[in-house]
Amino acid sequence: MFFLVHLWLNSLMPSSLVPFFSPRGIVIVGASTSPEKLGYGVARNLIQSGYQGAIHFVSQKSGQLFGRALYTDLAQVPDPVDLAVLVVPNTAMPGAIEACAKRSIHAAIIVSAGFREAGPEGAALEKKCLEVARKNNVRLLGPNCIGTLDTHLPLDTTFLQPPMPAAGGIAFASHSGAFCAAIIDWSRRQGFGFSQIVSLGNQADVNETDMLPLLADDEHTRVIVLYMEGVSDGIRFVETAREVTRRKPVIALKVGRFESGQKAATSHTGALAASDIAFDAAFAKAGIFRADSAEQMFDWARALEVCPLPHVGLDRPLRGYSTNVAVLTNAGGPGVIAADALEANGLHLAKLSDATEKSLTDTLPPAAGIHNPVDMLASASPQNYADCLKLLLDDSNVHSVMVILPPPPMFTTESVANAIIPIIQSSKKPVVVALLGSELTANAFERFTQAKIATYPFPERAASALGILARRAEYLDSGPLTVDQTVHHPPSTVSSSTDELLAAYNIPIASIKLARDENDAAKIAKELGFPVVMKIASPDILHKSDIGGVLLNIASEAEARSGYALLIERAKSAKPNAKIDGVHLQHQIESGQEVIVGVVRDPTFGPLVMFGSGGIEAEGLKDVAFALGPLSPLEAEEMMRKTWAGRKLDGFRNIPAADKSAVQDILIKLSRLACDHPEIKEVEINPLRALAKSAVALDVRIKTD
């Protein structure tokens, strides 16, 4: 199982963060005897949590709280103590941090608000806190967070209404404290529990990236879920997450999908690459599953927590992975809903073996449906459920099973649960249950929850859960992405021409020469070899064909001369104020398929590579795919597979096939080029012409800082 290797990356956890997760003793600075104060709630929760280490309270007034002394000075607090929870007013925070350091406490959770989230003054205060912390080697969680929860240690540094959420295997880190609190309450009736909960607050110091390996190291954590509103250091986030996701599954709900993207982009790539697309690409590269909704995130987490992964990779060389699911139901309707939902989640209905269908026939009444979905009819008994489930799990064509369980008319739902729980628990294949109902299924729900079996109120959500199990299995099976690490020594972009730069990466380009007058044009055309293409050369005219600034099939020196004159005239007429450098000439390449390959530097994640339908329709069709550079061969292949432009390279009807591997190669090399040259803001080959046995860049545009 993938979660047995949890000690791999222990070295990634900096020792400075250990006290947040396994403190020997905790002091609450700002503990209060007034029940309406946060400093009371934190104290109450820490004691009620059953935390086994030392618990100390510091308050302005001495006295007693929950039978413990209230110290008025942090210096008085006895050993052991290595974590502070700071609930003092915001202006007192820098002093409190300094006091922590003096008492040899180097980890502090700042619960108090009134910092960056409250305006410029708060931001200045937060900055000061961080300065004091850095100077004194104190690590900070927060400010403006609701603290941490560990259901297994146990430990509760929040002020939320007890009891703690149920113990489980889901670790949850959140940029929003309120969302955290709401999820904790919501989870109480959902049949799952948490291992760790971390509210990250303003992330003055410790952020989501720091947390990832720590949560992965937790032995009780089987799956990590993140609620994200952004990321502090995108590149470090992706690198860290790539390591973590090899060990434990990570699911993210990233909000802010519709925020405006990069406005100033001038290339097609730039115009199409919104910042949310970069997040999609980052999650894909990191192996993080991006959820569309909070409910989906926890639907997925529950399955990943408790289910084994399905077998995958059956017909891998041919058409990718395939996960075949058997559906067991006592009613036709929900079975059809399930079949639809499986397809929608990229799964397939398993074709049952003849032997399985024969056994089902022997077991079930004649009117039952023995083809998948297996419909046992409304009369199905607990024994029928158990027998048929065993038969399905024993069929090697079946990779996973969805059991559909509406309240059976003749039996209690609980009796069916009792019959199938041992089978699901001992199965090496994943089984999820669509448990339809509420009052009549309440006891069964409790039984499944206790047995750590994932249930969902509808087949659609159960199918989504089976889908994520398949994706996780595929991810682990496909292995880490390998990236070409060849070191290139290209000329710098500042001093070199585009030709030289692409040549350094072995990207074929149809050489472009600038003619500054008619005679020049004729001479260059002859050197390049007829036929040639002529294009207006002006920094102010980006979309040349828009103004008729491209001439094809120039076949003689005379045509080159008159072509020059024509292009200059058209440019002057279309853009009278444009600076015109002359005319570019290029040997005309044979016809082929045109695609676009570009890279735009995302401010958060770095080089974001685009592939898609080329030419002027790139933006209109939006037939494009994105991935973060540097690309592995698999990623480049995936980008082509996702687009019609890429699939068409295999040939379609009378369109002959083109050299797909040459395109893939150029995608990888261009991504490398962009990674090697941080000064390149955008680079775009449009079009890249894919021929039968090669691919050639016909037009390259590079924008540097």
Place this chain on the structure above:
Amino acid sequence: MFFLVHLWLNSLMPSSLVPFFSPRGIVIVGASTSPEKLGYGVARNLIQSGYQGAIHFVSQKSGQLFGRALYTDLAQVPDPVDLAVLVVPNTAMPGAIEACAKRSIHAAIIVSAGFREAGPEGAALEKKCLEVARKNNVRLLGPNCIGTLDTHLPLDTTFLQPPMPAAGGIAFASHSGAFCAAIIDWSRRQGFGFSQIVSLGNQADVNETDMLPLLADDEHTRVIVLYMEGVSDGIRFVETAREVTRRKPVIALKVGRFESGQKAATSHTGALAASDIAFDAAFAKAGIFRADSAEQMFDWARALEVCPLPHVGLDRPLRGYSTNVAVLTNAGGPGVIAADALEANGLHLAKLSDATEKSLTDTLPPAAGIHNPVDMLASASPQNYADCLKLLLDDSNVHSVMVILPPPPMFTTESVANAIIPIIQSSKKPVVVALLGSELTANAFERFTQAKIATYPFPERAASALGILARRAEYLDSGPLTVDQTVHHPPSTVSSSTDELLAAYNIPIASIKLARDENDAAKIAKELGFPVVMKIASPDILHKSDIGGVLLNIASEAEARSGYALLIERAKSAKPNAKIDGVHLQHQIESGQEVIVGVVRDPTFGPLVMFGSGGIEAEGLKDVAFALGPLSPLEAEEMMRKTWAGRKLDGFRNIPAADKSAVQDILIKLSRLACDHPEIKEVEINPLRALAKSAVALDVRIKTD
């Protein structure tokens, strides 16, 4: 309000169906004193339901049941009685139906199973029941159904475990009895109730289409939801639903999305039109909202049941409808989730007026977010919620509001509910509540449910609910679809040429002539006028360009001669066994934009019209939209708006605009042509060339039965 006009279509309810909905007296035939029998459950439920009419029992043995006499013969049952619930064994059913007629009962619900669903013998039995019923003027609901429920009358003819579901305004008709039963149990904890529930079973007689106007006529029903596995008479269904949806909203969950489509299609239109696409088109034409999941169906139904509709139509002439939503929250995270989800549902964050923002500033603490989403901060009191909600509802830029309510740290959730409920109830704008949590929000949930306010556990689902309210308002505002009813008298397709047929509908076509030898080709080319296009003419070569079977720019008689020879040679070499009729010639039309326009006859719904990107890439790009014929101008416009091919007709970069209204006109006319000629199975114009001031069909293919 739209639901006040519920008496409009009363004439649509055939009097024969009245007893199913308001029987004067009911007899249960097959009532049983054994609690494990269905005949006991039905009797128990009918009595417990509080049904006010007469209740009678017929059984094999005389005696008593629930203090009532058990008659052994239906003939003995006294008046009043006009509805029978038949729970006798399947083989006794034809006799039971006949006995009903003899006792002057002309409506029967057949609960028993063992009919069509059980195999050929059952199907024969079902057919016999229907024959007996038709002969004796008895209407049948079922067989193999779980009966009907009316929470207001009240009435319960099911055998499901009591109590009845909560009373409400949602009418639910289902093709699956098991799904029906599961939904009833699930609904108990969801905060909504039903007006009517009808389990349709095998639909030997009464089907979902019969039910629609009946459910719409019910004064307690505000929204109708359908669980559908198919449709008996597609065209009647669409016609009936179009009327019903003008009065009350209808939502459908249609399963079987991924069943295989029409396999034998030879055109692009046929290949792209799967049967599920026809359902999408049918629902669109009927004004039915198609849900993606059971949960979504009821999320929508709840909002449509209790909320007023938002104002729409603000910037209609420019870019369609726009619904602007204000979000009120006490936490930033869920506010961002809401903003994302609103965009994803086609809604927009309202821009608040300066006056509103000023008032919010005066009301809220300085750190609060006064721009939409309005973040009142965690300290928000019930009074803050109430004051801010009022301000938002008073802003004319706001069309609807989502209130986000996680458990407030300093107040009970219930106290917030109490503060805002009167405001929501008296508002003419829709307000939905995202109520995040479970234990801490349980009391508030009860309060909202009692107050008939729609709550959702997450902002994503609340946004989806606001989205359906906007769609409903747009649907009602846009008015009924108007279709050109001009009667054409075209020549019959069997005897006429394609040219004549299209000419009868005023669809411009570049005339095509067949040449049978080289001299013929030269002569025809001269008549058509140079340049001409030449295409191989063979019934066995469908995709001509695949084999190089098309020649352009033929400019002289000599070229026409040699072109003829070349095409024949290419065809023979590519398909040696193909029957070759000769070569088609056509005057070459100036260049323009090429689109595809086609119609395929769907076996269920009739002419299914397609519009999209033309040429050989139609299937590859899948840039196509579908609608059911005959098209209204609005539908034709919508098809163009949905596709890149259609949007491009407005011009894009250096692609000049083309005559969009000519294309729209041809779409409408072709749909009319297909409707007028049931013998046409497929008709496709590919390409239709859109020029600056017209559009011309260049290639038309018609397939008849």
